[in-house]
Amino acid sequence: MxxxxxxxxxxxxLIIHLCFRPEGEMAARLLLRSAVRAATTxxxxxxxxxxxxxxxxxxxxxEEQATGLEKIVMKAAQQGADPYSMLKxxxxxxxxxxxxxVPSITxxxxxxxxxxxxxxxxxxxxxxxxxxxxxxxxxxxYKLVPHELPH
Amino acid sequence: MAxxxxxxxxxxxxxxxxxxxxxxxxxxxxxxxxxxxxxxxxLTMGNILLLLTMYQWWRDIIREGTFQGHHTPPVxxxxxxxxxxxxxxxxxxxxxFFWAFYHxxxxxxxxxxxxxxxxxxxxxxxxxxxxxxTAVLLASGVTVTWAHHSxxxxxxxxxxxxxxxxxxxxxxxxxxQGMEYYEAPFTIADGVYGSTFFVATGFHGLxxxxxxxxxxxxxxxxxxxxxxxxxxxGFEAAAWYWHFVDVVxxxxxxxxxxxxx
Numbered sequence: 001m002x003x004x005x006x007x008x009x010x011x012x013x014l015i016i017h018l019c020f021r022p023e024g025e026m027a028a029r030l031l032l033r034s035a036v037r038a039a040t041t042x043x044x045x046x047x048x049x050x051x052x053x054x055x056x057x058x059x060x061x062x063e064e065q066a067t068g069l070e071k072i073v074m075k076a077a078q079q080g081a082d083p084y085s086m087l088k089x090x091x092x093x094x095x096x097x098x099x100x101x102v103p104s105i106t107x108x109x110x111x112x113x114x115x116x117x118x119x120x121x122x123x124x125x126x127x128x129x130x131x132x133x134x135x136x137x138x139x140x141x142y143k144l145v146p147h148e149l150p151h
Numbered sequence: 152m153a154x155x156x157x158x159x160x161x162x163x164x165x166x167x168x169x170x171x172x173x174x175x176x177x178x179x180x181x182x183x184x185x186x187x188x189x190x191x192x193x194l195t196m197g198n199i200l201l202l203l204t205m206y207q208w209w210r211d212i213i214r215e216g217t218f219q220g221h222h223t224p225p226v227x228x229x230x231x232x233x234x235x236x237x238x239x240x241x242x243x244x245x246x247x248f249f250w251a252f253y254h255x256x257x258x259x260x261x262x263x264x265x266x267x268x269x270x271x272x273x274x275x276x277x278x279x280x281x282x283x284x285t286a287v288l289l290a291s292g293v294t295v296t297w298a299h300h301s302x303x304x305x306x307x308x309x310x311x312x313x314x315x316x317x318x319x320x321x322x323x324x325x326x327x328q329g330m331e332y333y334e335a336p337f338t339i340a341d342g343v344y345g346s347t348f349f350v351a352t353g354f355h356g357l358x359x360x361x362x363x364x365x366x367x368x369x370x371x372x373x374x375x376x377x378x379x380x381x382x383x384x385g386f387e388a389a390a391w392y393w394h395f396v397d398v399v400x401x402x403x404x405x406x407x408x409x410x411x412x
Contacts, residue, residue, distance in 0.1 A: 058307025068220020
């Protein structure tokens, strides 16, 4: 980084004044050191190559910095899970062999069946855990399945 | 520790909407009192309360998103919709002033001399400071895009440099425009020409100041490691707003400065 000379002189004092996390720089060096150590010594378990993040360019990735619900959602998505039902529900035939699987965090959930496409009258009913139930109007099969929330 | 089965953010009770509404009341009544009774008390109180409301409300949003992780993908999507809708409303705000300008300039009345620019108005040369201002804002559009790409690529130093440059260009525009206002051979009181010129460019200048402030807040946040290479919506919102300000200027330049001269 040969061109950083004048930049360092002019802006660094200003930025340090504004920067409330000087330990960030320290953390970056420590992370880089530990990453190098991990990469060189730990050959048994593969270490993901660091192409971005605090150790490389100085801007954290979500992997490094995400927290709270955002982190839970991210980790679940990496495993292929969708605990907060963000994605479109899966499609089923609705037959006895392939019933609509309805995830629920309790023992029952309300189902609204739009029997045929563009129907304006939605058929509502409680779906209880246990054997599959059928829509009182079109007869499609629905089965309650337990849904695990992360905690 | 999630007790909810959805990814949305049910916000904690907050006093800032109330203080904001009270600030709006103080600002409106304060303006009326200032006009009629020459007292600035209510207006000053309203401004202080407005600034406090904005600071604390947006500080709380940063706490909720960056520090507590409440800004999941669906929440971020909602914020994007919100910013787009807000900018759209601002587009309509400016459309009104452009309507006023074209209404008066396309069919100039006899009182103006039946011509545009009206008789007696010495217009600003569009190829002097206004052209420089155009170049300044276009350049700032480039630097803000550079900043965005720097953030996405994880380049902290470049992100800070380009964002700082963008803000400096914004200040330079404001400074140049201020000089133009001081040196202009006409005032806001000079008929409909003065009214349309200063109201349209004046509100634009206010938006430049707002946009520069938004970008400055983003710079402070970037320095303090708030943004990640994937999640930096606050910056994107500021960049969208800045591009909007730039586009409004281009329309102002072509319509009022160039065609209208």
